[in-house]
Each structure stands twice: as structure tokens, then as C-alpha cells.
Amino acid sequence: MSNSQPKPHLHRRTLLTGAAAGLAALGLPRGVFAQGAGPETTKAVLGYIALTDAAPLILAKEKGLFAKYGMPDVEVVKQASWGATRDNLVLGGGANGIDGAHVLSPMPYLIATGKVTQNNAPTPMYILARLNLDCQGISVSNDYRDMKATAKAGALKEAFARKKAEGREVKVAMTFPGGTHDLWLRYWLAAAGIDPDRDVSTIVVPPPQMVANMKVGNMDAFCVGEPWNAQLVNQGVGYTACTTGEIWAKHPEKALGMRAEWVDKNPRAARALVSAVIEAQQYCDKPENKPEVAAIVARRQWFNVPVTDIAGRLKGDIDYGNGRVATGTPYGMKFWRDNASYPFKSHDAWFVTEEMRWGKLDAKTNVKALVAKVNREDIWREAAKAAGVAAADIPASTSRGRETFFDGKVFDPEKPLAWLESQSIKRAQA
Structure with missing residues (x-):
């Protein structure tokens, strides 16, 4: 090899540095190339139900945020029902189903344990992010x-x-x-x-x-x-x-749930998806953007409903319909503030405990172990850093601590069985 030719490893480094610089010039995150490679795939098929809390997925698509993080071919596909969402998650994107979805937070636990699937066959699932609080x-x-x-x-x-x-x-x-x-x-x-x-x-x-x-x-x-x-x-x-x-x-509500098989095969793509969703959540949560968010999701291809059905409660203005009208309440939808995006393990512990309460999960379920298996808050943390989230906005603990409900009952995530014992109406005996 001639001394005038660059050494192969120097040539590769030069290419990667140039590529990263090019991404930065386009406004794309350097993190994509931080480890020498971008997402393993540019595509994922994500399901959603026509509910306002699907807005982060819809806005991530509409605003080109999936593409920004190296995944231009992400599809966001309407599902007819939560049952259809479950069935398509079990199928997976490779079998004309879906790879992940806007899901009810307990669903990944019920699917992963086979409690709501055909023949009770488990399909391993992960929760990568929470999508919203309240509303x-x-x-x-x-x-x-x-x-x-x-x-x-x-x-x-x-x-x-x-x-x-x-x-x-x-x-x-x-x-x-x-x-x-x-x-x-x-x-x-x-x-x-x-x-x-x-x-x-x-x-x-x-x-x-x-x-x-x-x-x-x-x-x-x-x-x-x-x-x-x-x-x-x-x-x-x-x-x-x-x-x-x-x-x-x-309270936590919807989540971004993904098939564990897809995430394990495409860990960098999973982080890219979450980074895009995090940025979309920040956008959706800004008061000045809420009218636009309502207008986008109301469109025919997404929800096909009047904007007036969405706009008020999105920001906390509630006409209860029986003479009670409240404006500026704290009950509007939260996509980012109050750590809405971070999937606290303590919240999943409550969901698992309530599933035990009503007989959906076995009363002897090891709450901590099941949450550790499904909740991938570690991926969220990596994605948040890649999205430029300030360290102060990343929770230091996986627990939000004790939670108090309107009837005065308190859930201590360290003592889930005590919660069961405190309930007079239940199916499970703690």
C-alpha cells in the first residue's frame, strides 16, 4: 500500500466524523453516530387509537421527528380497538401486525404474561416511555x-x-x-x-x-x-x-409499548424512536402549541372529529355537561411536564397490584420482578440524553414515591400487598 494512501481506520474515522458533521448541519443529533452506527432499521410500524394521548406519536410523524432521529420510514397506523392493538402486537410487524403502539399502560404486562392473548401464550413486551398523565x-x-x-x-x-x-x-x-x-x-x-x-x-x-x-x-x-x-x-x-x-x-396513563423481540434486535432504533417521541411530547406540552396539536389530531386521517371536542380538555378547560364548568384546571393532558414521559417503575407497580386486586394477574405475582422485566426506563434515559434533555429533567429515582388517591388511600410501591389488604372490595386475597 502506498504511503500516500490513508490508513483504513483513519479513512473510516474521517467518513464517520464527516457524516456526523453533516447530520449536525441538518439539525440531526450527533448521538446517532456516537457509537459508529445509526439505527439498525429506518422503519417501525406503530399502532394508535383515536385518543388525544396518541398525539406524541402523531406529532412525531407529522413534524418529521422520526426522520430527524434516523427513522424516516416509521408508520403510525390507526387501530380499531385495544383488542386489535393486542392482536397486532402479538403478530408483529414482520407478520403484517405492528412492532409497537400507543398502549394502555397495563397492556404490556397483560400481553407479556399471556393473560389476554390467544391460548394464554406470552408475547414479551417492553414499556419504553409514558406518553401522558391525566385527562x-x-x-x-x-x-x-x-x-x-x-x-x-x-x-x-x-x-x-x-x-x-x-x-x-x-x-x-x-x-x-x-x-x-x-x-x-x-x-x-x-x-x-x-x-x-x-x-x-x-x-x-x-x-x-x-x-x-x-x-x-x-x-x-x-x-x-x-x-x-x-x-x-x-x-x-x-x-x-x-x-x-x-x-x-x-396519574400515568398511556405508554409506548414495543415487542421485546424488536427492541432486542434494534436497540439503537428503539432509542431513536423514544428520542423522537420525547421531542414530540415537549412540543405538545407547550401551551402555545396546543391549538395546533388539537387541529392536527382532529384531521380526518387521524381522529376525524371536531377540533372543539379536543381543544378544551387538552388544556384543562372542562365543561362537565351538568352545569359545572371549570377553566384552567390542573386536569388537562400532560405530555412532558411533571415527568410525564418518564416510565416510573413505581407507577407500573401500582398497575400490576391493581391487576392482582381484580384477578387479572395471580395474587402471588412478584410485583418487583415483573416490573423489572417489562419496564425499560433505562432506554428512556439513554434516549432522553440523545434528545438533549437536561439532567435536571431526568428523574433521579425510578420511584415517584407514595401516591395518595381521592379517597385518602395511599399506595406505597415498596409495600404493594399492604395496598391490597387496604381494599374492602377485591377479588384477590393478599
């Missing part, structure tokens, strides 16, 4: 308008019992067995002394079908994310008893 709702039919139900559902207990005694079924709807809406609804009912398995019939309805079903009298109450509670009010069909933030302030 779900519990809505009640106008048949109970005079009851003026709030976060405290005691006024409905006698009315539900009377209807049942007359031989009529009391139906309450949620979106997926063991999902967040199921858990919020159950908590709300049980706190009022209403057994969600014995005193009422709990049915499953996809989010976009909630309003239509209540309109024709198919249910007495439901729990769902926005914009469907607001749409119910706007159409005069029912009223909002409470937002879920009134049950548990700053």
Missing part, C-alpha cells in the same frame, strides 16, 4: 343527571341497585379488560361501595364507539380517554362525573 374521564348517562355524580359515586349506588332490583341490567363500559379505563372505573365504583363485578355488568366498547352506544341507551356510565367524554357533553348525551386526575392527581 381521561368517567361519564354518566343523562338518566342520572339529577344524581349529580362526581368523583364520589355514592349517589349512584342506590339508583343502580334499584334498577337491578327491577330486573334491568346496569351496564358500565370501559375499553379493555385490565386496561387503565377498566381500573379507573373499578376504583371509582368500589370507593363508593359498588362492586364492579357483582353490582353492575362491565362491558367492553372501543373508545370511538362510546358516545354512539350511550346515545342509544346501551350503557349507564363509561370510562374513556378524550376526546370522547367532551364529545358526549357537546352532543348533550350525558355528563362527566369526574376526570381521572380527580381520582389520582398526575
Whole structure:
């Protein structure tokens, strides 16, 4: 080899340095080339349900953020229901399913343990990020308008019992067995002394079908994310008893869930996805961007609903539909502030414990071990750094600590069985 030719390793270093500089000039993160390679793949297929908390995935696509982090071929694909999301996650992107999704936070645990899959076959899953805090709702039919139900559902207990005694079924709807809406609804009912398995019939309805079903009298109450509670009010069909933030302030809600197989095969791509989502969450959370966010997700190709069904509650303005109107409440959707994006293990411990409470998971489940298997907050931390998140905005602990609920009960993530013991209505015996 001639002395005038560059040595191979110097030549490669020069190429990588030049490529990194080129990415920086385009506004792309140097982290893509920090270890000498970008994402293993430029593509991932991500599912979403038409709910406002899917906004980070939609905005990451619309604003070119997936492309910015080296994944221009990410698809964000609408799912018909949470059941369809589960089925497509089990299939995987390689079999015409999906690689990951906007999911109800407990879903990866239920899928990973095979509790909600065909033949109870486990499909390993990871949670890579939380997508939002708060902004779900519990809505009640106008048949109970005079009851003026709030976060405290005691006024409905006698009315539900009377209807049942007359031989009529009391139906309450949620979106997926063991999902967040199921858990919020159950908590709300049980706190009022209403057994969600014995005193009422709990049915499953996809989010976009909630309003239509209540309109024709198919249910007495439901729990769902926005914009469907607001749409119910706007159409005069029912009223909002409470937002879920009134049950548990700053509660975790949706997550970015991915098939473990995909993440293990594409770790750099997984970090790139999360970096893009983090940047989208920061964008969505800025007050000046909320009108644009509402306008984008309302579009026909995403939600196909009026912007007015989304805009108010997105920022915390709530017309409950029964004369109560509150503006500037703390119950608007949080995408970034209050560490909304970080997947605290302590929050997943609550979800797993509630699944045990209602018999969705075995009462002897090792909560800490299961959370450690599914929750990949370590990937979030790496992605946050790549996205330029300040160290002060990255939680120092995987626990947010003890959590207090509207009924005064306190969940200590270090003592999940004590939480079970404190509940009078449950299926599991701690």
C-alpha cells in the first residue's frame, strides 16, 4: 500500500466524523453516530387509537421527528380497538401486525404474561416511555343527571341497585379488560361501595364507539380517554362525573409499548424512536402549541372529529355537561411536564397490584420482578440524553414515591400487598 494512501481506520474515522458533521448541519443529533452506527432499521410500524394521548406519536410523524432521529420510514397506523392493538402486537410487524403502539399502560404486562392473548401464550413486551398523565374521564348517562355524580359515586349506588332490583341490567363500559379505563372505573365504583363485578355488568366498547352506544341507551356510565367524554357533553348525551386526575392527581396513563423481540434486535432504533417521541411530547406540552396539536389530531386521517371536542380538555378547560364548568384546571393532558414521559417503575407497580386486586394477574405475582422485566426506563434515559434533555429533567429515582388517591388511600410501591389488604372490595386475597 502506498504511503500516500490513508490508513483504513483513519479513512473510516474521517467518513464517520464527516457524516456526523453533516447530520449536525441538518439539525440531526450527533448521538446517532456516537457509537459508529445509526439505527439498525429506518422503519417501525406503530399502532394508535383515536385518543388525544396518541398525539406524541402523531406529532412525531407529522413534524418529521422520526426522520430527524434516523427513522424516516416509521408508520403510525390507526387501530380499531385495544383488542386489535393486542392482536397486532402479538403478530408483529414482520407478520403484517405492528412492532409497537400507543398502549394502555397495563397492556404490556397483560400481553407479556399471556393473560389476554390467544391460548394464554406470552408475547414479551417492553414499556419504553409514558406518553401522558391525566385527562381521561368517567361519564354518566343523562338518566342520572339529577344524581349529580362526581368523583364520589355514592349517589349512584342506590339508583343502580334499584334498577337491578327491577330486573334491568346496569351496564358500565370501559375499553379493555385490565386496561387503565377498566381500573379507573373499578376504583371509582368500589370507593363508593359498588362492586364492579357483582353490582353492575362491565362491558367492553372501543373508545370511538362510546358516545354512539350511550346515545342509544346501551350503557349507564363509561370510562374513556378524550376526546370522547367532551364529545358526549357537546352532543348533550350525558355528563362527566369526574376526570381521572380527580381520582389520582398526575396519574400515568398511556405508554409506548414495543415487542421485546424488536427492541432486542434494534436497540439503537428503539432509542431513536423514544428520542423522537420525547421531542414530540415537549412540543405538545407547550401551551402555545396546543391549538395546533388539537387541529392536527382532529384531521380526518387521524381522529376525524371536531377540533372543539379536543381543544378544551387538552388544556384543562372542562365543561362537565351538568352545569359545572371549570377553566384552567390542573386536569388537562400532560405530555412532558411533571415527568410525564418518564416510565416510573413505581407507577407500573401500582398497575400490576391493581391487576392482582381484580384477578387479572395471580395474587402471588412478584410485583418487583415483573416490573423489572417489562419496564425499560433505562432506554428512556439513554434516549432522553440523545434528545438533549437536561439532567435536571431526568428523574433521579425510578420511584415517584407514595401516591395518595381521592379517597385518602395511599399506595406505597415498596409495600404493594399492604395496598391490597387496604381494599374492602377485591377479588384477590393478599
